Amino acid sequence: MWRDSLLVAGKDLRIEARSRVGLYQVAPFGVVALVLFAFALGPDRTQMAKGAPGLFWVAVLFCTVLAVQRSVSVESVDGARDGIRLSGLDPAGQFLGKAAAVAVQLIVLEVVLGIGVVLLYGASIQVPWLIVASCVLGTVGLAATGTLYGALSAGLRVRETLLPFLFLPIAAPVLLAGTRVWQAGLAGGTESYGSPWLRLLVVFDAIYVALGIVVFGPIQEAA
Amino acid sequence: MGYVQAGYSIVLGILFLYGLQLVWRRRRLNRSVARVVASDAAAVGLTVDTAGARHADAPGVGRPSGDR
Amino acid sequence: MSTNQHVPAPPVQSRRSLWTTRIIGITALVATAFTVWLGLWVTPPDQVQGNLVRLVYIHPGVAWVALYLAFGLAALASVLYLWPRTRSLYWDRLAAAAVEVGVVFNVCTLISGSIWGKPTWGVWWAWDARLTSTAVLLVLFLGYLALRRVPAEPEVRAKRSAFVALFAAVDIPIVHFSVLWWKTLHQGATVLNANLSPTIHGSMAWTLLLGFIALTLVFVWMLLVRYRIGVLEDWLGTGELDVALRERQAEGAGLDDDEAAA
Numbered sequence: 001m002w003r004d005s006l007l008v009a010g011k012d013l014r015i016e017a018r019s020r021v022g023l024y025q026v027a028p029f030g031v032v033a034l035v036l037f038a039f040a041l042g043p044d045r046t047q048m049a050k051g052a053p054g055l056f057w058v059a060v061l062f063c064t065v066l067a068v069q070r071s072v073s074v075e076s077v078d079g080a081r082d083g084i085r086l087s088g089l090d091p092a093g094q095f096l097g098k099a100a101a102v103a104v105q106l107i108v109l110e111v112v113l114g115i116g117v118v119l120l121y122g123a124s125i126q127v128p129w130l131i132v133a134s135c136v137l138g139t140v141g142l143a144a145t146g147t148l149y150g151a152l153s154a155g156l157r158v159r160e161t162l163l164p165f166l167f168l169p170i171a172a173p174v175l176l177a178g179t180r181v182w183q184a185g186l187a188g189g190t191e192s193y194g195s196p197w198l199r200l201l202v203v204f205d206a207i208y209v210a211l212g213i214v215v216f217g218p219i220q221e222a223a
Numbered sequence: 224m225g226y227v228q229a230g231y232s233i234v235l236g237i238l239f240l241y242g243l244q245l246v247w248r249r250r251r252l253n254r255s256v257a258r259v260v261a262s263d264a265a266a267v268g269l270t271v272d273t274a275g276a277r278h279a280d281a282p283g284v285g286r287p288s289g290d291r
Numbered sequence: 292m293s294t295n296q297h298v299p300a301p302p303v304q305s306r307r308s309l310w311t312t313r314i315i316g317i318t319a320l321v322a323t324a325f326t327v328w329l330g331l332w333v334t335p336p337d338q339v340q341g342n343l344v345r346l347v348y349i350h351p352g353v354a355w356v357a358l359y360l361a362f363g364l365a366a367l368a369s370v371l372y373l374w375p376r377t378r379s380l381y382w383d384r385l386a387a388a389a390v391e392v393g394v395v396f397n398v399c400t401l402i403s404g405s406i407w408g409k410p411t412w413g414v415w416w417a418w419d420a421r422l423t424s425t426a427v428l429l430v431l432f433l434g435y436l437a438l439r440r441v442p443a444e445p446e447v448r449a450k451r452s453a454f455v456a457l458f459a460a461v462d463i464p465i466v467h468f469s470v471l472w473w474k475t476l477h478q479g480a481t482v483l484n485a486n487l488s489p490t491i492h493g494s495m496a497w498t499l500l501l502g503f504i505a506l507t508l509v510f511v512w513m514l515l516v517r518y519r520i521g522v523l524e525d526w527l528g529t530g531e532l533d534v535a536l537r538e539r540q541a542e543g544a545g546l547d548d549d550e551a552a553a
Contacts, residue, residue, distance in 0.1 A: 166434045173469040230406040252523035
């Protein structure tokens with residue numbers, strides 16, 4: 001399973017490295033979103049700084065949708081999906097591999113967006129490990145659920161509009177938890193404020209990664 | 224009290240309209256099924272009674288079919 | 292002539308099942324009318340809430356149906372469909388019917404709750420755990436229905452829908468707890484008590500119970516009719532195509548005969 005997952009992850013990341021869709025399209029979209037949020041919230045810097053955690057995570061969520069769409073569409077050309085099914089790769093490995101590839105792209109994105117948030121909104125990071133922990137855990141959860149829903153909607157022509165609608169409500173707890181931890185991380189809040197949310201993220205991640213491992217094979221059969 | 228009346232009317236109204244829609248849908252589907260069964264029966268030279276059972280037509284009725 | 296292709300036998304509903312549905316429907320109607328009469332006229336206003344307590348006779352009823360009965364049934368049926376030993380399209384059809392009726396009740400829950408909330412709390416909406424979870428549940432239900440509308444083989448559609456229901460079932464408790472923490476861990480959270488006064492007694496208690504029963508019966512009736520609709524739709528999905536095919540083949544056969552005769 002692990003070997004297959006590394007194979008699949010490597011394939012997806014190599015495709016990304018060659019096509020640079022994430023770099024040229026998804027990341028700029030994220031930055032544009034941050035700029036638009038600034039327009040929406042008005043020139044008052046304190047208000048923007050207060051809203052920074054939430055806006056960061058909303059931008060991440062939207063970028064996740066794009067990244068997952070990309071991850072799914074990569075295999076929709078030239079019968080690649082059938083090829084993968086015939087290849088005998090372990091479905092659990094495929095799930096972990098695709099989710100890992102999405103996660104890597106998301107982490108890079110979050111670094112970019114994080115820098116953007118610090119620069120544009122004047123946020124100042126007081127407790128870095130909270131920020132990092134929330135990003136890592138949140139990314140795992142988003143990548144896992146996104147990959148699951150991407151697989152579920154893989155063969156559909158209405159995937160572009162259906163996937164966000166299906167996926168975003170499921171991702172809502174990550175948004176909530178991530179925002180709370182970031183608030184603690186930016187405001188220098190006590191660790192006791194942030195850690196219940198981190199625990200929630202761990203539980204969320206565990207549940208959906210486990211689900212994905214079990215269920216990814218049957219989902220693909222249904223596509 | 225106005226709130227209460229509004230609440231009751233809206234909730235019961237929604238439930239009533241939805242129930243009405245269900246009944247209407249079922250009736251329309253029943254008619255479609257009857258149509259399909261009748262046309263299928265006619266195509267193979269049978270008639271359909273009200274219970275949906277198929278009976279052989281009297282000779283000469285229905286579409287002429289060479290090998291039946 | 293063309294191949295001997297009959298459409299499969301039409302889905303005839305047994306007299307017993309038809310009459311069961313009708314009787315449940317009539318009982319539901321009577322029970323609901325009785326609840327409304329009791330709720331609006333017979334029972335007295337509450338000491339604390341005044342006339343607003345009358346909404347309490349229907350709001351928890353629709354909420355229980357939407358959140359637990361409908362959604363629980365849909366989740367259970369979905370799991371039963373996914374489990375290979377119990378896999379059957381009956382479960383898929385039941386889940387779909389439960390979700391569709393559940394959406395209607397969910398909307399009623401949100402509306403009745405909102406109408407009760409405005410004079411009580413002063414706001415049309417409050418971001419507490421229960422309300423937010425109900426709203427998220429509605430969105431998840433709607434996603435399920437949207438996915439079902441995508442044309443696909445029945446088994447494929449059933450599997451996809453079942454997974455969506457499963458993921459939603461897992462997510463709802465998480466959302467509920469997240470929002471609960473969100474409100475309580477945050478300093479300065481307003482104390483919006485969505486709980487009913489536990490000391491409800493007398494005619495009010497009986498009306499409340501009747502409300503639950505009446506709305507549950509309404510749900511069951513709607514579920515049965517919606518299930519029947521599902522059966523008919525599934526049958527037509529294959530039946531109409533077969534008839535069209537045969538008519539097309541018959542056209543071709545007619546031409547061949549003419550050509551042979553010429």
